[in-house]
Amino acid sequence: MTKKWSIVATALAGVVMCGALVYYNFIDKKKVVEGVAVGDTCPDFTVDTIAANDGVFGFDGNEYNLYANNGKVRVINFWATWCGGCKEEMPHFNEFAKAYPEVEVIAICGESGPKDVVAEWMNTDALHVQASGWANFSLQFGFYGPDDENVYYSLGGTGMLPMTVVVDEDGVIRYNKEKNLDFEGLQQIVLPLLND
Amino acid sequence: MKKFFGKIKDWFVRHKPSKRKIIQVYAALLFNANIKGFFNGQIYMGATKNVCVPGLNCYSCPGAVGSCPLGSLQNALAASKTRTPAYIFGTLILFGLLLGRTICGWLCPIGLGQELLYKIKTPKVKKNKVTHVFSYLKYVLLVVLVVIIPLMLTIPGFCEYICPAGTFQGGLGLLLNSENWDKLGDLGPLFTWKFTLMVLIIVGSIFFFRFFCRFLCPLGALYGFFCRIAMLGVKLDKNKCTDCGLCVSACKMDIKKVGDHECIHCGACISVCPAKAISWKGSKLLVRGNDADAPASTEIKPLTSLLKRTETNEQTVEEVIETSKTEVQND
Amino acid sequence: MTEKKSQTIRLVYGICLSVLTVVMAALFIVQIWSIFRSAEKSPYTVELVSKKFSQISLPFYLWAAAVVAGGVLSYAFPETEQKPKALVDVRKTLTRLKGRLPENDEGMVELNKESLVRKVVWGACAALCVVSVVISLVYLLDTDYVAQFKTAFYQTHTEAEKFIKIFPWIFASLCVCAGASIYQSYSLKKELTLTKKLVAESAKRGEKPAEKEKKTTVWEKLSAKLAFLGSEKSKTYIRIGLAVAGVGLFVFGIFNGGMADVLTKAINICTQCIGLG
Numbered sequence: 001m002t003k004k005w006s007i008v009a010t011a012l013a014g015v016v017m018c019g020a021l022v023y024y025n026f027i028d029k030k031k032v033v034e035g036v037a038v039g040d041t042c043p044d045f046t047v048d049t050i051a052a053n054d055g056v057f058g059f060d061g062n063e064y065n066l067y068a069n070n071g072k073v074r075v076i077n078f079w080a081t082w083c084g085g086c087k088e089e090m091p092h093f094n095e096f097a098k099a100y101p102e103v104e105v106i107a108i109c110g111e112s113g114p115k116d117v118v119a120e121w122m123n124t125d126a127l128h129v130q131a132s133g134w135a136n137f138s139l140q141f142g143f144y145g146p147d148d149e150n151v152y153y154s155l156g157g158t159g160m161l162p163m164t165v166v167v168d169e170d171g172v173i174r175y176n177k178e179k180n181l182d183f184e185g186l187q188q189i190v191l192p193l194l195n196d
Numbered sequence: 197m198k199k200f201f202g203k204i205k206d207w208f209v210r211h212k213p214s215k216r217k218i219i220q221v222y223a224a225l226l227f228n229a230n231i232k233g234f235f236n237g238q239i240y241m242g243a244t245k246n247v248c249v250p251g252l253n254c255y256s257c258p259g260a261v262g263s264c265p266l267g268s269l270q271n272a273l274a275a276s277k278t279r280t281p282a283y284i285f286g287t288l289i290l291f292g293l294l295l296g297r298t299i300c301g302w303l304c305p306i307g308l309g310q311e312l313l314y315k316i317k318t319p320k321v322k323k324n325k326v327t328h329v330f331s332y333l334k335y336v337l338l339v340v341l342v343v344i345i346p347l348m349l350t351i352p353g354f355c356e357y358i359c360p361a362g363t364f365q366g367g368l369g370l371l372l373n374s375e376n377w378d379k380l381g382d383l384g385p386l387f388t389w390k391f392t393l394m395v396l397i398i399v400g401s402i403f404f405f406r407f408f409c410r411f412l413c414p415l416g417a418l419y420g421f422f423c424r425i426a427m428l429g430v431k432l433d434k435n436k437c438t439d440c441g442l443c444v445s446a447c448k449m450d451i452k453k454v455g456d457h458e459c460i461h462c463g464a465c466i467s468v469c470p471a472k473a474i475s476w477k478g479s480k481l482l483v484r485g486n487d488a489d490a491p492a493s494t495e496i497k498p499l500t501s502l503l504k505r506t507e508t509n510e511q512t513v514e515e516v517i518e519t520s521k522t523e524v525q526n527d
Numbered sequence: 528m529t530e531k532k533s534q535t536i537r538l539v540y541g542i543c544l545s546v547l548t549v550v551m552a553a554l555f556i557v558q559i560w561s562i563f564r565s566a567e568k569s570p571y572t573v574e575l576v577s578k579k580f581s582q583i584s585l586p587f588y589l590w591a592a593a594v595v596a597g598g599v600l601s602y603a604f605p606e607t608e609q610k611p612k613a614l615v616d617v618r619k620t621l622t623r624l625k626g627r628l629p630e631n632d633e634g635m636v637e638l639n640k641e642s643l644v645r646k647v648v649w650g651a652c653a654a655l656c657v658v659s660v661v662i663s664l665v666y667l668l669d670t671d672y673v674a675q676f677k678t679a680f681y682q683t684h685t686e687a688e689k690f691i692k693i694f695p696w697i698f699a700s701l702c703v704c705a706g707a708s709i710y711q712s713y714s715l716k717k718e719l720t721l722t723k724k725l726v727a728e729s730a731k732r733g734e735k736p737a738e739k740e741k742k743t744t745v746w747e748k749l750s751a752k753l754a755f756l757g758s759e760k761s762k763t764y765i766r767i768g769l770a771v772a773g774v775g776l777f778v779f780g781i782f783n784g785g786m787a788d789v790l791t792k793a794i795n796i797c798t799q800c801i802g803l804g
Contacts, residue, residue: 245794283780332701333697356804
C-alpha cells in the first residue's frame with residue numbers, strides 16, 4: 001500500500017516537473033516584443049493623461065497620442081508609484097522638461113489597480129518629492145493598466161523599472177533602456193537630437 | 197579493478213542524497229523552472245507570478261516562476277494605505293498552517309544553498325548560548341525591516357537592504373547576462389553594500405549551519421509563529437520522552453525543544469531518539485490531533501512512510517542507547 | 528593510518544581551507560569596493576568589473592580546487608560519526624537536589640545569593656533590551672523625521688540612516704543577552720556543585736530532608752490556567768479558525784486587487800527595490 005503511494009507520488013512529481021520545464025521554456029513565449037530597438041520606428045500608443053487642476057491631480061479625460069506629436073523629440077519615461085528609483089529620477093526629468101520646453105516629456109505610470117489610485121497617490125504622497133509637491137511638475141503624466149497589450153510591453157519592456165524611451169522628430173527610436181537617468185544623462189542623449 | 201569499481205559504487209551508496217535533499221532540489225528547480233530567463237536575461241512575466249512560492253525565492257530571478265512571499269508582504273504593507281494586504285496575509289497564514297517551518301527544511305532554495313555550502317569541509321562553529329541568543333535577531337529584522345519600514349517609508353526594507361537571495365538570484369542572475377550590461381551604470385553604494393553582505397553570508401554559511409536561516413531570515417521568523425499548529429512537521433510524544441536531551445544535542449538549529457519555533461523539521465532527531473518518541477505529524481491530515489490512546493507514532497501512514505528516511509547513520513543509534521543507559525544509571 | 532594521524536591531517540586541511548575561504552571572501556569584498564571607489568558616478572562598467580574580477584580569478588580557482596580536495600580527503604580519511612552527547616538539564620537536577628536539603632541549611636544562604644545575582648544580571652539585561660526597543664520604536668515611528676523627506680530633492684538612501692542608528696542598540700542588547708546567558712550557565716553549574724556538596728554533607732550528618740509542602744509559584748498557577756490553550760481540542764479550534772481566516776483573506780485579496788498587485792510588482796520589478804541601485 002505504501003509502496004504504491006510512493007510510486008504514484010513520485011510519478012506525479014515527475015510529470016509536474018517535466019510539464020513545468022516544457023511549458024516555461026518552450027511553450028510560453030509571450031511578451032518578448034521585437035522591433036523596438038534603436039533605429040526602429042516606434043509603434044504608436046495612446047495613454048490617458050493625468051493633469052493638475054488647481055494643484056489637484058485627476059484624470060481630465062484627455063489622452064496623449066505618440067504619433068500626434070510627430071515633429072518633436074519625445075522622451076517617454078515609465079515609472080510606478082511604488083518604485084523608489086523611478087521616483088528619485090523624476091525631479092531630474094522635471095528639470096529637463098523645464099530647461100528644454102521644445103522636448104515633450106511624458107512620464108507614464110503603471111498601476112495594477114483602478115487608475116484613480118495613481119492620481120490620489122500623487123495628491124497625497126509626500127516622500128521622495130520636491131518641497132512643493134507633485135503639482136508643480138512641468139512634465140506630463142500618463143497612465144497604463146496591467147493588461148497584456150499595454151504600452152510598456154509594446155515598447156519592449158522586459159520587466160524592469162524605470163524605463164526610458166527617446167523618440168526623435170520622425171518617430172524613430174533613439175534610446176530604449178531600462179535604467180535610471182539623471183539630468184546630465186538626458187542631456188547627453190537628447191541634445192544631439194535637437195541639433196540635427 | 198573490480199575492487200576499485202566496487203569502492204566507487206560503495207561511495208555513491210553511502211553518499212546517496214536523502215529524500216529531503218531530493219525534495220529540496222526538486223522544489224528549487226520547480227520554483228525556478230523558467231530556465232530560458234537565464235539565457236535571455238529577462239524575468240518571467242506570466243500569470244503564475246500571481247501566486248507566491250512558499251520559500252524565499254526572489255521574483256527578480258530570471259528563472260523564478262512565482263512571487264517571493266517576503267517581497268510581496270513588504271510591497272503589500274507599503275501599499276496598505278490604498279489596499280488592505282489581505283491576499284498576502286491569507287497566503288502566509290495558509291502556508292504557515294499547512295506547512296509551517298517544514299517549508300524552511302524542505303522547500304526553500306536558499307536553505308538548500310546554505311546546506312550545500314555547509315558541506316565544504318572546514319571546521320564548523322557549533323551552536324552555543326551565543327548563537328541561540330542571536331537567533332532572535334531575525335525577529336528584530338522582521339519587525340523593523342519587514343513591517344515598520346514598509347509601513348512608514350513605503351519601501352521594501354528587507355529586499356532593498358539585506359536579502360542575499362535578491363543579490364544572488366536577481367542581481368547576479370540578471371547582471372551576468374550581456375543583455376543587461378547597461379544596467380551596470382545604475383549600480384552604486386546600495387549594490388556594493390548588498391554584495392558585501394552576500395559574501396559575508398556565504399562565508400557564514402560555510403562555518404555556521406544555515407547562517408542566514410538562523411540569524412537573518414524574517415520569513416523563517418514568521419513561519420516560526422505557526423510551530424505548534426502547523427499540520428506537517430516533527431512532533432514529540434511527551435509520554436515516551438525521557439528528557440535525555442539527545443535530540444536537542446543532535447540538532448544543528450538553535451532549538452530548546454523538538455518542534456519549537458527554531459525547528460526546521462529536517463528529521464535528523466528522529467533516528468537519534470532512543471525512546472522513539474519523535475515522529476512526523478500530519479499522518480492524519482484532518483484536524484484530529486493526537487488522541488492519548490491512538491498509537492499515532494507506530495502507525496504507518498502513506499505520508500509518513502515517504503518521509504521515513506532521515507539523515508543520521510543507523511550505527512549511531514545503538515551506541516547512543518548504550519550511553520544514555522549509562523547516563524541514567526549514573527544520575 | 529591511525530585515527531589520530533587521520534584526525535590531524537583533517538584538522539590541518541580544515542584550518543588551511545578556513546583561512547583560504549576567509550581570504551577569498553576578503554578579496555571579493557576588496558575588489559567590489561575598489562570598483563565602487565573608482566568613480567564618483569556610475570562606477571560599475573563592464574570593463575572595470577571584468578578586469579577586477581579576473582584579477583582574483585586565480586585565487587578563486589585555487590580555493591575551488593582546495594574545496595574539491597576536501598571532498599577527496601574526506602573519502603581517503605573518513606571521519607568517524609560523532610555521537611551526540613545527552614544534555615544534562617541543570618535546572619531540573621538542581622531543583623531535585625534542593626528538595627533533598629533540609630530547610631534553613633547554612634549553605635542555602637550561599638545558594639540564594641547565587642540565585643539573586645543571576646536574577647540581577649537578567650534584570651539588567653532586560654532593562655537594556657527594553658530601553659533599546661523604546662529608543663528604536665521612537666526613532667522608527669517618528670513621523671516628523673519621515674516628514675523631512677518631503678523637502679529633500681534627491682534622496683540617496685538616507686532611509687538607511689534610520690536603522691544604522693538603531694542597529695548598535697539592537698546589537699548591544701543581543702550581546703548583553705548572550706553574555707547573561709553564558710553567565711547563567713556558569714552560575715548554574717557553580718550552584719549545582721555547591722548543592723551536591725551540601726547534599727553530601729547533610730547526608731553524612733544523617734539529616735533527613737524536611738517535608739516541604741509543594742508551593743506552587745505564580746508562574747506555575749498561570750501556566751496551569753493557560754494549559755488548555757495547548758490541548759488538542761483548542762489546537763483544533765485554532766487550526767479551523769486560522770484555516771477559515773486564511774482562505775477568507777486569500778479570496779478577499781483576489782477580489783480586492785491584492786493578487787493583481789502581487790503580479791504587477793513581480794513582473795515590473797523596481798530594480799532599486801531589490802538592491803541594484
